[in-house]
Amino acid sequence: MNSQFTKLMRILLGAILVIFGLNKFFNFIPAPELPENAADFINSLASTGYVLQVVGIVEILIGALLLLNKWVAFALIVLVPISVNILLFHLFLDIPGISGALLVTIFNGVLMYKLWPKYRPLFN
Template structure:
């Protein structure tokens, strides 16, 4: 089971590192955008600090998620991003839930697996 967790967490982390790097260097092709999504991206573009912040969080969270000692912190850091991805896909690209859903579940699995580390924050 440990090897499965290591492989999934490494892939999870690398996916977020890749997504963060793409926000800085724009090397992955953009999918065909609907007029509604074009409006959304234009709105995001007016907030010049938003995409670099998301990219930084994806990079940091992805790196932390890969390293077993920092995985619990990485899971919490990346959680708001995975929630945003789930909501975005549910509203704009339901076909993307096939990928976003398992990633969200991996994130939740690691949080549940590390729950004793978070418990002091709630007591």
């Protein structure tokens, strides 16, 4: 995974995760207008008082690992359920906002593909 392309993907994915993870705490990116079902879902997660914060912390940690090029294979596999849920949220509740979700999911998939030899023992 030493090509310039995969390095750029890793850094971009790491930056996206750190920025959006921090946004869950500091709200420096204004929230877009969401359809009613999507807004209800996000509001229910926010009303728990912990779900969005935990996701934010995990996103920041994964993003930091990617940016620092440490434990990349581990970070990417931990990111899978998050990226799938982001994609499904936009696919079913907010289709106009799906571009960012696709980007994160595709970057995650491509980077995991590039590291496939590290994951192979999991499937033996």
